[in-house]
Amino acid sequence: MPKFNFIERNDTRFNSVNWQKLGFGKYFADYMFVANYRNGKWDDGKIVPYGPFEIEPSMMTLHYGQTIFEGLKAYYNVKGGINIFRPDKNAQRLNNSAKKLVIPEYPVELFIQAVKEVVHYNKAFVPQKRGESLYIRPVLFGNSNVLGVHPSDDYMLIIFASPVASYYEEGLNPxxxxxxxxxxxxxxxxxxxxxxxxxxxxxxxxxxxxxxxxxxxxxxxxxxxxxxxxxxxxxxxxxxxxxxxxxxxxxxxxxxxxxxxxxxxxxxxxxxxxxxxxxxxxxxxxxxxxxxxxxxxxxxxxxxxxxxxxxxxxxxxxxxxxxxxxxxxxxxxxxxxxxxxxxxxxxxxxxxxxxx
Ligand SMILES: Cc1ncc(COP(=O)(O)O)c(C=O)c1O
Structure with a gap:
């Protein structure tokens, strides 16, 4: 299991969150996991601050849509710990999607470990109100810079997180x-x-x-x-x-x-x-x-x-x-x-x- 590099946290993002009105997918937690696939293999991946990254106009996914994603949640449990719900299922589904899009699979155990790390480093962003949670968004895409319809050679997996409330404004109302x-x-x-x-x-x-x-x-x-x-x-x-x-x-x-x-x-x-x-x-x-x-x-x-x-x-x-x-x-x-x-x-x- 790789040991991810840990970077000291800062609270800039945390302070900008409106905790009374989280909505869905509006705020993003401090840290994300990034792994790169180069020369036919995945690197160890690391935790880095959430933020922009550079892409070239020729990056394949922008043109041909060779990209897959997942969505899972972490919940503050009543005993004060944090529960992640069935991450193995998301890891397997990511790999099923990968097969369909000719994307290299990411090992299930490493996926679960990376999700745990993302939750761990973003602990302060897990909302404590029932009905709210930390939504975790893994996204895996081809990022070779080349034109032409064929699978990418290079790929990037990013796992970031967002504190969320209900998806629908209706909540539990029909x-x-x-x-x-x-x-x-x-x-x-x-x-x-x-x-x-x-x-x-x-x-x-x-x-x-x-x-x-x-x-x-x-x-x-x-x-x-x-x-x-x-x-x-x-x-x-x-x-x-x-x-x-x-x-x-x-x-x-x-x-x-x-x-x-x-x-x-x-x-x-x-x-x-x-x-x-x-x-x-x-x-x-x-x-x-x-x-x-x-x-x-x-x-x-x-x-x-x-x-x-x-x-x-x-x-x-x-x-x-x-x-x-x-x-x-x-x-x-x-x-x-x-x-x-x-x-x-x-x-x-x-x-x-x-x-x-
Ligand atoms: C098209 C579609 N169907 C079904 C689901 C429900 O899947 P899950 O329960 O794994 O979130 C989702 C949400 O991820 C979706 O986007």
Missing amino acids: VKIKVADNYVRAVRGGLGSAKTAANYAASLLAGQEAKKNGYSQVLWLDGVNLSNIDEVGAMNILFVLNGEIITPSLEAGTILNGVTRDSVLHLAKSMGIKTSERVISINEIFEGLQNGKLSEAFGAGTAATISPVGILSYKDNDYVLGDGKIGTISQKMYDTLLGIQYGEIEDKFGWIIQVN
Whole structure:
């Protein structure tokens, strides 16, 4: 395991944070981890102050988008320590994304170690209020300076952190989601399951139109027939139909294998709630709404945690779910997940890594 160089901390950034109004992704913690891939291998990496770095206009990622990222969180636990939630899953997903984008993988153990170091050196930036956390953003991109469409020779991995509150202004209040009926995000055989810039770039226009009309995010349908449900802009989607939690399966490779989605499915099983991962058509959802069998819908994501869906809009009609209030199962998932993350509930799954 490499020993990272430690640079004395300073409080300039810390003092500029508005702790009463953190929002999401507005402030950045003092230190970041940087590793470089040169001549076919990763260097040891080091912790350096967060800040700008020089790039050349020909840097490949700017042109061809060979870049992948991750998102995970560290929580102040009730015993005064810091919990990181399932960093191994993010390390594995980063490497899955890497395969799709022809990027060299980064060893899982070194990734976890680097995340721990970033949290350790930025300890003062971990918010202490429940519901707030230190969001950790690893980003890995090709940075050779050359033009032409081919994979980069050189790469850089940066892991930085941001103290955050809720992703949505609504907090735990239900969000309004617009079903995309004229744009697509991903198709079978494409990049949908990778956490890469292209997927988010493809979502911007639809997202902006949805926001203009008062919706928080877009629910994507499959990219061929626009008939089956994929996922929401920054979270996976789960429904409660006939008391069972159903969610789109990962099989088509068009959606992100969410860590929160996976955690909810595990929690549901441990609570004796039936779950199924399968193809879900938009028609099945509207039928369920009409016959009263669909009781809840919620998004699941690291940034958004558990986010109940209050309104689904499809082809200019708004459909209200569960009286527009958070449902029983969504609430239970939210309470249990946050309980584990903040150390109030025993972690029976081995999901937490402690940092002191
Ligand atoms: C497109 C998309 N789907 C799903 C998720 C949820 O994944 P996770 O629970 O790992 O944060 C995210 C957020 O990272 C996302 O950006």
